[in-house]
Amino acid sequence: xxxxxxxxxxxxxxxxxxxxxxxxxxxxxxxxxxxxxxxxxxxxxxxxxxxxxxxxxxxxxxxxxxxxxxxxxxxxxxxxxxxxxxxxxxxxxxxxxxxxxxxxxxxxxxxxxxxxxxxxxxxxxxxxxxxxxxxxxxxxxxxxxxxxxxxxxxxxxxxxxxxxxxxxxxxxxxxxxxxxxxxxxxxxxxxxxxxxxxxxxxxxxxxxxxxxxxxxxxxxxxxxxxxxxxxxxxxxxxxxxxxxxxxxxxxxxxxxxxxxxxxxxxxxxxxxxxxxxxxxxxxxxxxxxxxxxxxx
Numbered sequence: 001x002x003x004x005x006x007x008x009x010x011x012x013x014x015x016x017x018x019x020x021x022x023x024x025x026x027x028x029x030x031x032x033x034x035x036x037x038x039x040x041x042x043x044x045x046x047x048x049x050x051x052x053x054x055x056x057x058x059x060x061x062x063x064x065x066x067x068x069x070x071x072x073x074x075x076x077x078x079x080x081x082x083x084x085x086x087x088x089x090x091x092x093x094x095x096x097x098x099x100x101x102x103x104x105x106x107x108x109x110x111x112x113x114x115x116x117x118x119x120x121x122x123x124x125x126x127x128x129x130x131x132x133x134x135x136x137x138x139x140x141x142x143x144x145x146x147x148x149x150x151x152x153x154x155x156x157x158x159x160x161x162x163x164x165x166x167x168x169x170x171x172x173x174x175x176x177x178x179x180x181x182x183x184x185x186x187x188x189x190x191x192x193x194x195x196x197x198x199x200x201x202x203x204x205x206x207x208x209x210x211x212x213x214x215x216x217x218x219x220x221x222x223x224x225x226x227x228x229x230x231x232x233x234x235x236x237x238x239x240x241x242x243x244x245x246x247x248x249x250x251x252x253x254x255x256x257x258x259x260x261x262x263x264x265x266x267x268x269x270x271x272x273x274x275x276x277x278x279x280x281x282x283x284x285x286x287x288x289x290x291x292x293x294x295x296x
Contacts, residue, residue, distance in 0.1 A: 055081070117188025118262055121163035125185075126255040128168035129230055129237055133251075138232030139172040140182040140212050142197070143262055147223035149184050149191075156181050156195030163190055172230075182215070182227075198222055202243070209245075216240045226261045228254065 059078060062071040125141060132139050142149065157178060161167070163185060171193050172179050181194035199211070200218035209217075216227035221243040229238045237254050238247045241261060249257065 052081075052085075114187045115263065117162070119188075119259075121185055121188045122255060122258045122262065124163045124165045125168065125228065125258065126251050128165040128172075129228065129254060130251045131165070131169060132172060132230045133235045133237055136232060136235035137169075137172055137174060137230065138179070138212055139168070139228075139230035140197075140216055141168075141228045142182050142184045142195075142216075142219055143226040143228070143258070144184060144186045144191070145224045145226065145262070147225065149186070149195075149223065149225065152182070152195045152197060152219070153184055153192035156184075156192045158192050159190045161190050163188065182219070200243070213238065213240075213245065217243060217245055220244075226258065228258070 055074065055078065059071065059074040062074055121143075129139065142152070167190075168183065170176060171183060178194035182197050183190055184192040184195050197215040198218040200214045200221055202217065202221070205214065205217065210231070210233070212232065213229055216229045216238070217240045219225055220227050220240040224242070227240040229240065230236075231238070236247060237249045237251070238245055239249060239254065239257050240246075246257065
């Protein structure tokens with residue numbers, strides 16, 4: 001019992017000196033660390049971050065083992081590496097500072113505007129895909145989410161325009177210069193067209209899947225993007241999410257799937273009474289799609 005009381009007194013003596021300034025200091029550091037983690041998750045810098053951590057760990061180990069030459073070289077790498085990181089992550093750092101500088105009120109209006117544009121983009125995409133499916137015109141669209149797709153946009157033609165059904169049909173027309181690549185949608189707006197996507201490395205994919213489907217699956221494997229595809233051979237509509245491909249979708253199923261993946265928060269906030277029914281209806285539609293896949 002005395003030991004427990006002593007332990008309690010020790011913990012109390014450690015916590016008691018913490019003042020208001022210390023709490024504010026910890027909250028600020030927690031906010032900064034949280035923003036840095038979000039920045040890493042939104043970009044493809046996860047591998048670079050792991051490399052930095054390994055470098056710092058190697059520096060500490062070399063210092064602990066008194067490997068003076070190795071420690072000297074690693075310290076120089078870290079010293080000049082800070083400048084290299086600023087140059088390497090200049091777009092991400094700029095985007096991070098812009099987000100920090102936005103007011104909360106501006107963020108609310110920006111999120112509302114982005115949701116409205118996403119809602120319109122989904123409607124226009126479904127309309128375009130319905131027409132493209134009938135005419136058996138190949139199409140490939142990538143809806144960006146948390147992982148930024150700047151590298152993919154650089155491989156194509158950068159754009160900044162609203163998603164329009166007629167525009168999409170013109171882009172994917174088989175004689176158009178940008179029809180072979182993917183259209184990338186960011187925050188409800190077209191950010192790029194004619195973009196190249198990484199191919200899937202999954203050797204278990206069906207042999208009847210062409211390059212367009214494999215590229216869509218590859219993009220969904222490496223990022224959290226939602227990829228919508230129209231087959232040039234059959235005109236069937238497919239959606240790839242997380243490396244999984246849902247095939248032979250009807251326009252209604254496509255719209256429901258895109259809304260569930262891209263606007264989940266909006267549905268929870270605006271339609272809380274119908275959340276269970278929407279979920280059951282979505283599960284029923286997905287079950288029917290899976291059954292179609294097995295039959296075909």
